[in-house]
Amino acid sequence: xxxxxLTTLVAVGSAAFGSYHYGIYKERQKHSDILPLKQAExxxxxxxxxxxxxxxxxxxxxxxxxxxxxxVNLTATPSRVSEIMKFGxxxxxxxxxxxxxxxxxDRRNRVPYWVFEHLTxxxxxxxxxxxxxxxxxxxxxxxxxxxxxxxxxxxxxxxDRGHMAAAGNHKRHQKHCDDTFYLTNxxxxxxxxxxxxxxxxxxxxxRTLTKTYPNVYVCTGPLYLPRQxxxxxxxxxxxxxxxxxxAVPTHFYKIIVGETSDNRLEMEAYVMPNQVISDDTPLTxxxxxxxxxxxxxxxxxxxxxxxxxxxxxxxxxx
Amino acid sequence: xxxxxLTTLVAVGSAAFGSYHYGIYKERQKHSDILPLKQAExxxxxxxxxxxxxxxxxxxxxxxxxxxxxxVNLTATPSRVSEIMKFGxxxxxxxxxxxxxxxxxDRRNRVPYWVFEHLTxxxxxxxxxxxxxxxxxxxxxxxxxxxxxxxxxxxxxxxDRGHMAAAGNHKRHQKHCDDTFYLTNxxxxxxxxxxxxxxxxxxxxxRTLTKTYPNVYVCTGPLYLPRQxxxxxxxxxxxxxxxxxxAVPTHFYKIIVGETSDNRLEMEAYVMPNQVISDDTPLTxxxxxxxxxxxxxxxxxxxxxxxxxxxxxxxxxx
Numbered sequence: 001x002x003x004x005x006l007t008t009l010v011a012v013g014s015a016a017f018g019s020y021h022y023g024i025y026k027e028r029q030k031h032s033d034i035l036p037l038k039q040a041e042x043x044x045x046x047x048x049x050x051x052x053x054x055x056x057x058x059x060x061x062x063x064x065x066x067x068x069x070x071x072v073n074l075t076a077t078p079s080r081v082s083e084i085m086k087f088g089x090x091x092x093x094x095x096x097x098x099x100x101x102x103x104x105x106d107r108r109n110r111v112p113y114w115v116f117e118h119l120t121x122x123x124x125x126x127x128x129x130x131x132x133x134x135x136x137x138x139x140x141x142x143x144x145x146x147x148x149x150x151x152x153x154x155x156x157x158x159x160d161r162g163h164m165a166a167a168g169n170h171k172r173h174q175k176h177c178d179d180t181f182y183l184t185n186x187x188x189x190x191x192x193x194x195x196x197x198x199x200x201x202x203x204x205x206x207r208t209l210t211k212t213y214p215n216v217y218v219c220t221g222p223l224y225l226p227r228q229x230x231x232x233x234x235x236x237x238x239x240x241x242x243x244x245x246x247a248v249p250t251h252f253y254k255i256i257v258g259e260t261s262d263n264r265l266e267m268e269a270y271v272m273p274n275q276v277i278s279d280d281t282p283l284t285x286x287x288x289x290x291x292x293x294x295x296x297x298x299x300x301x302x303x304x305x306x307x308x309x310x311x312x313x314x315x316x317x318x
Numbered sequence: 319x320x321x322x323x324l325t326t327l328v329a330v331g332s333a334a335f336g337s338y339h340y341g342i343y344k345e346r347q348k349h350s351d352i353l354p355l356k357q358a359e360x361x362x363x364x365x366x367x368x369x370x371x372x373x374x375x376x377x378x379x380x381x382x383x384x385x386x387x388x389x390v391n392l393t394a395t396p397s398r399v400s401e402i403m404k405f406g407x408x409x410x411x412x413x414x415x416x417x418x419x420x421x422x423x424d425r426r427n428r429v430p431y432w433v434f435e436h437l438t439x440x441x442x443x444x445x446x447x448x449x450x451x452x453x454x455x456x457x458x459x460x461x462x463x464x465x466x467x468x469x470x471x472x473x474x475x476x477x478d479r480g481h482m483a484a485a486g487n488h489k490r491h492q493k494h495c496d497d498t499f500y501l502t503n504x505x506x507x508x509x510x511x512x513x514x515x516x517x518x519x520x521x522x523x524x525r526t527l528t529k530t531y532p533n534v535y536v537c538t539g540p541l542y543l544p545r546q547x548x549x550x551x552x553x554x555x556x557x558x559x560x561x562x563x564x565a566v567p568t569h570f571y572k573i574i575v576g577e578t579s580d581n582r583l584e585m586e587a588y589v590m591p592n593q594v595i596s597d598d599t600p601l602t603x604x605x606x607x608x609x610x611x612x613x614x615x616x617x618x619x620x621x622x623x624x625x626x627x628x629x630x631x632x633x634x635x636x
Contacts (some may be wrong), residue, residue: 091412108616237555298426
């Protein structure tokens with residue numbers, strides 16, 4: 001039935017482009033050995049919504065809502081952004097600042113490149129005024145419609161809308177929690193056995209670090225790692241879901257920096273596969289050298305750290 | 319033998335990380351059902367060169383060399399960049415300006431996101447002073463070493479180092495031609511039957527447009543298109559080559575805008591699969607709606623065009 005729906009959409013999409021486009025389409029079918037038809041369909045399916053760019057191609061970090069006098073601490077103030085991004089931006093593509101976290105959005109894959117948070121004991125403390133059940137998953141209209149993911153992309157995909165900035169990390173205000181439900185902060189995650197289990201264990205562990213460090217900085221995001229196949233060659237392969245082809249990452253990373261009261265910095269780096277993981281697997285199994293994540297992600301994390309301050313990596317003195 | 323070399327490098331890489339990392343590595347092997355060992359190796363292989371970021375994470379558009387008084391027209395002057403990028407930047411990630419073209423570099427895939435050129439009859443005219451055989455493929459050291467592609471990645475891969483900004487488009491000075499040989503301007507292309515044949519036909523066709531239009535603007539880059547597999551799900555799959563895992567795109571796009579002497583703009587958009595294509599396939603077969611490329615690439619092309627000026631798309635009046 002899904003397949004039938006897809007075919008219908010493709011047909012409608014093609015028809016909408018009129019006879020000229022149809023002519024090209026027929027011509028392409030003749031040459032379907034060259035541009036495989038299924039790929040052509042996937043490409044053309046998007047012609048459902050023709051039209052030209054409405055948005056500027058890149059926006060600087062801006063608050064999602066306009067601050068008012070009473071409400072200023074609920075938006076991404078420049079000072080809060082500076083606090084969160086104290087150790088540098090991993091990249092500057094499609095950066096969005098929300099009330100309590102900052103991200104860079106991957107418009108090709110419709111998931112974030114990275115999401116940056118700053119946690120303290122206070123920001124994660126239990127707060128009766130914040131009700132997670134009031135939060136709603138929703139697209140961020142500051143992203144051009146071509147590149148947004150939608151709730152419909154995730155529906156019946158078999159994947160959770162997995163938070164990169166965890167809702168439980170942002171409990172000072174209802175709006176802080178609400179903002180983590182923007183779909184720009186999501187990536188498709190295996191639910192049972194990963195998002196709701198071992199990945200959540202890692203998120204919980206990250207929060208416990210606020211007992212050790214007055215300031216905890218966290219950068220979280222997806223990876224698309226190659227595998228060697230039987231032909232001896234390496235391939236990157238990942239599923240895409242929904243009409244918007246939202247990428248299902250093969251792995252997720254989390255880089256954590258704890259800042260001690262005497263300004264020493266301690267770093268931990270984790271990579272977990274986006275699959276069912278046994279609950280008794282220790283988190284340390286997933287520790288990796290931070291630079292291996294940088295190479296795989298194409299990003300530089302905590303670039304502005306003074307190396308003299310960095311005293312530990314993955315529990316080992318450096 | 320290649321395989322043997324790879325294994326050796328992995329072993330050396332692991333050893334270099336010392337006994338602590340070795341401990342984690344052994345632990346990981348026990349849990350190899352969770353993080354498949356081959357993936358773990360691919361991730362850890364990069365630990366050959368441990369160390370922290372040396373470069374700023376993002377550079378603004380800067381000339382690759384410092385201009386001198388005599389040499390200023392051989393570098394990317396602000397006015398030349400403005401000319402090339404007249405109709406807007408498709409994105410702003412890792413932008414590099416060379417003497418006669420501008421690109422944005424995909425640090426995760428080690429190939430460009432997009433490469434922008436401005437062609438005129440003069441810039442492509444035969445010039446005895448420019449000798450292509452003197453040009454050498456070389457990495458651009460303004461890209462952090464973690465994210466560079468190297469000649470060794472392409473060697474024995476079976477793929478050509480395919481120019482995005484074609485060498486034949488930049489004949490005013492030897493340096494203009496030289497610059498097109500930076501590996502930042504390359505992506506792995508099937509050689510015989512594609513790069514040296516049908517793709518070159520498209521490049522040649524683009525140059526002929528300078529007879530029709532006083533100004534021709536060209537944006538070229540890679541695509542990674544999903545295919546539906548037998549399980550009914552859509553997957554993106556592409557090979558990666560060399561130690562740096564340089565992505566082999568599934569397709570390439572070229573968006574061309576011709577500006578007439580009375581300021582009308584005419585656009586053509588092409589997508590070709592990175593595979594052997596019969597020489598008698600007409601180029602029009604590969605024409606696609608421009609917005610389908612925008613959606614697939616995650617980019618907005620010619621965003622600053624005044625829609626009233628745009629009078630034709632793919633030969634059809636709009």
